[in-house]
Amino acid sequence: MQFRDLKAQYAALKDEIDAGISSVIESSAFIMGKPVAELEEKLAERVGRKFCVACGNGTDALTLALMSWGVGAGDAVFTSDFTFFASSGSASVLGATPVFVDIDLNTFNISATALEAQIQKVIAEGKLTPKVVIAVDLFGQPANFDEIIPIAEKYGLKVLEDGAQGFGGNIRGKLACSFGDMSTTSFFPAKPLGCYGDGGAIFTDDESIAERLRSLRAQGKSPVDKYDNREIGMNSRLDTIQAAILLPKLKAFFDYELESVNRVAASYTAKLKDKFVVPTVLPGFYSSWAQYTILLENETKRNEAQKALKEQGIPSMIYYPRGLHQQEAYRSMALSDDAFPKTLEATKRCLSLPMHPYLEEADIEKICKVLCDL
Ligand SMILES: *Cc1c(COP(=O)(O)O)cnc(C)c1O
DSSP states (O other): OOSSOHHHHHHHHHHHHHHHHHHHHHHTOOBSOHHHHHHHHHHHHHHTOSEEEEESOHHHHHHHHHHHTTOOTTEEEEEESSSOTHHHHHHHTTTOEEEEEOBOTTTOSBOHHHHHHHHHHHHHHTSSEEEEEEEEOGGGSOOOHHHHHHHHHHTTOEEEEEOTTTTTOEETTEETTOSSSEEEEEOOTTSSSOOSSOOEEEEESOHHHHHHHHHHTBTTBOSSOTTOBOSOOOBOOOBHHHHHHHHHHHHHIIIIIHHHHHHHHHHHHHHHTTTSBOOOOOTTEEOOOSOEEEEOSSHHHHHHHHHHHHHTTOOOBOSOSSOGGGOGGGGGGOOOGGGOHHHHHHHHHEEEEOOOTTOOHHHHHHHHHHHHTO
16 A cells, blocks of 8 residues: 555556646657646636746745845744744745744644744744745645645735645635635645656745746846846756646546545545544535544554554654754753643644555545554
8 A cells, every 4th residue: 555656646547647748758848848838827716816937946936035024143934843844944944933832632733822922932032034934735735824824924924835735725715725815835845736757836925036946946136137236046847847737637636536535535534533633624625635644542452553554565754853942953042841832742743644646445445444443
């Protein structure tokens, strides 16, 4: 059994994907070929933003977004403590200071109450300027933007949606990657919409920001003279081959894959809800199920469950084994565990199960039987 079965997806889309790759090779337009612009246009239209700027990966997407706002040394960038490292690393590489925020245990997403408390703490200390909140759509469910946006507005912060895991989710029909002032996503192969290598994108409604992002992803070049660099940027473009792979995948994603993962999630939930804490999707929210993550009673029970699954050939993952405040890279910040009780609990009790649109009912039954027999 696969944790995320990329081969099954390829088998379903092989003809179109192969044709797309071949046509890029035949055109020799490997860098910024036509499929890149076509994909950007389709993505922007899909999520409901005016502009999409594709780039090298989801981490660069976050860094480019922060660069386009001029975020740097002396700025505080608030983000969830329970997420992939890029959600804060993207701020750290620019010299900004990440400020970690505890989560709501039921959704695994950033807690609005904890966010406001951290903003007030930074203001009271008076050393950093609160600039941005990076709200992560963890495991496929949009962050609670109904609560986060008003808090950000109250304190004059910009909202950057890290939709690396959230692509395809929505809140009352408004799609992920359209929330806040800017949004990003990742096309890393295992993300809800993945390519066959690295890839990412930034979404904005602001034309001048879109223009700046296009420049920043290409060394800060001038839009009129490619050898006149007007500022320091990055080299972070989406490969044309990856764009060609993403075009048929994007169609399949919205045609049936999104519905399939929701069917898989519903099946898991029906079978597991009496014995485990199953994921909560808030009323009006829709998840794209980057992960299906349950909570066990405690760390020992969680580790036992993972072992029992492994003995039956079933892969599972611990997303995430530690909070960002516990990362070696942030050791010098000397952050105490006290501010992150929910993250700590999640790291000890969480277990992510196989999840993808091609997961069969027989496999779901097998997984749930192992867990329920514990
Ligand atoms: C994967 C991921 C990223 C980074 O994406 P890459 O394409 O791997 O650079 C950023 N944020 C979150 C929440 C992610 O899961």
